[in-house]
Amino acid sequence: MIHDIFMPALSSTMTEGKIVSWVKSPGDKVEKGETVLVVESDKADMDVESFNEGYLAVILVEAGQEAPVGAALALIAETEAEIEQAKQQASSGAAPAPAPVPPEPAVVESVAPVAAIATSRSNGRTVVSPRAKKLAKEMGIDLKTLQGSGPHGRIVAEDVEKAAGKAPTPTFAPPTPIQATAPAPVAQPVTPPAPLPTVTVPVGETVPLTTFQKAVAQNMMVSLQVPTFHVGYTITTDKLDKLYKQIKSKGVTMTALLAKAVAMTLTKHRIVNSSYTDAGIQYHGAINVAVAVAMPDGGLITPVLQNADQIDIYTLSRNWKELVDRARAKQLQPEEYSSGTITISNLGMFGVDRFDAILPPRQGAILAVGASRPQIVANPDGMFGVKNQMSINITCDHRVIYGAQAAAFMQDLARLIETEAQSLTM
Numbered sequence: 001m002i003h004d005i006f007m008p009a010l011s012s013t014m015t016e017g018k019i020v021s022w023v024k025s026p027g028d029k030v031e032k033g034e035t036v037l038v039v040e041s042d043k044a045d046m047d048v049e050s051f052n053e054g055y056l057a058v059i060l061v062e063a064g065q066e067a068p069v070g071a072a073l074a075l076i077a078e079t080e081a082e083i084e085q086a087k088q089q090a091s092s093g094a095a096p097a098p099a100p101v102p103p104e105p106a107v108v109e110s111v112a113p114v115a116a117i118a119t120s121r122s123n124g125r126t127v128v129s130p131r132a133k134k135l136a137k138e139m140g141i142d143l144k145t146l147q148g149s150g151p152h153g154r155i156v157a158e159d160v161e162k163a164a165g166k167a168p169t170p171t172f173a174p175p176t177p178i179q180a181t182a183p184a185p186v187a188q189p190v191t192p193p194a195p196l197p198t199v200t201v202p203v204g205e206t207v208p209l210t211t212f213q214k215a216v217a218q219n220m221m222v223s224l225q226v227p228t229f230h231v232g233y234t235i236t237t238d239k240l241d242k243l244y245k246q247i248k249s250k251g252v253t254m255t256a257l258l259a260k261a262v263a264m265t266l267t268k269h270r271i272v273n274s275s276y277t278d279a280g281i282q283y284h285g286a287i288n289v290a291v292a293v294a295m296p297d298g299g300l301i302t303p304v305l306q307n308a309d310q311i312d313i314y315t316l317s318r319n320w321k322e323l324v325d326r327a328r329a330k331q332l333q334p335e336e337y338s339s340g341t342i343t344i345s346n347l348g349m350f351g352v353d354r355f356d357a358i359l360p361p362r363q364g365a366i367l368a369v370g371a372s373r374p375q376i377v378a379n380p381d382g383m384f385g386v387k388n389q390m391s392i393n394i395t396c397d398h399r400v401i402y403g404a405q406a407a408a409f410m411q412d413l414a415r416l417i418e419t420e421a422q423s424l425t426m
Contacts, residue, residue, distance in 0.1 A: 006072055266309065342366065347371075
């Protein structure tokens with residue numbers, strides 16, 4: 001029997017994909033569950049595994065080429081004797097028409113992306129993060145014997161380390177209490193971001209959009225159809241800056257602190273964590289904070305800190321570092337970049353004072369964060385002082401969120417950062 005390999009739908013917005021590389025060559029033996037090729041979706045590179053044992057007979061779409069979702073990419077023959085039959089089928093143009101795309105991610109006939117579908121062990125497959133798979137190979141751990149602790153039962157690196165008897169990264173001790181008397185604010189120079197690799201620009205040429213760039217363009221066009229409004233707020237960050245200085249050495253990032261602050265505030269303003277659907281307003285059960293990250297080759301991606309309101313700041317920071325590393329290596333799982341319920345875009349590290357962000361599809365709000373700078377501020381007693389302040393602008397979907405609701409959220413976010421910053425470590 002001859003099986004067909006189709007272009008899988010790696011995300012709900014993907015309409016076509018690009019073949020990054022073929023792991024197998026024509027004539028190679030293919031085991032069930034073995035990676036056959038790597039496909040570039042709109043956000044990441046994904047391994048595609050075979051659900052059948054056999055031989056890769058014919059490649060219909062070469063590396064570097066694109067194909068729509070559901071299009072036939074190759075033929076797999078169950079026996080060596082059927083390889084020639086598969087070749088004749090391909091040369092005669094008898095390859096099957098593109099398979100219909102299901103409304104929800106589903107298992108394709110013979111292959112499926114490693115992490116495009118969040119599955120349990122009930123179907124015989126084990127969902128593993130790329131890092132965990134690498135560690136398991138290095139340590140000689142059988143992944144089938146592990147119980148995953150990640151989202152949807154996914155096996156993560158910590159599960160492999162635990163099985164190998166290696167102690168996981170220890171949880172940091174809480175920071176020392178902040179002294180009641182705070183010193184006068186000191187001007188903190190803006191730390192320049194790590195330079196991204198230099199990309200050679202082909203001046204004078206027209207370069208086709210990549211799959212990633214096409215997806216971004218399509219999302220932006222969708223966003224332009226949404227009625228939005230903006231609310232700005234200036235927040236004093238003296239206590240937040242002091243807390244960050246205290247716990248920075250323990251691996252805490254400012255991104256994690258901001259995400260935690262936003263998540264904690266959202267617990268009181270669930271409407272800002274909701275989104276518009278044709279059926280009505282969807283009130284999300286989880287608070288998943290997506291944060292925009294610049295990609296080395298241009299564009300951006302939004303890794304998601306899931307359940308950010310329930311995770312301690314130290315674990316949240318470690319999760320964020322791992323997400324960024326895998327995002328820039330194009331190894332994120334779909335649920336790690338498409339499950340955000342609100343987004344933060346921070347350009348403060350570039351010295352940007354303020355800006356407006358474009359609302360992502362299927363979200364109700366996005367926060368644009370500017371740099372924290374020393375400012376001369378008038379005190380209630382009429383005296384002047386210097387305080388570190390930053391500007392945050394929120395873009396909201398007016399079909400879901402109204403002005404007063406956005407303003408109340410921003411007011412509570414400012415109150416938390418200005419007077420209750422230490423609660424972020426609890």
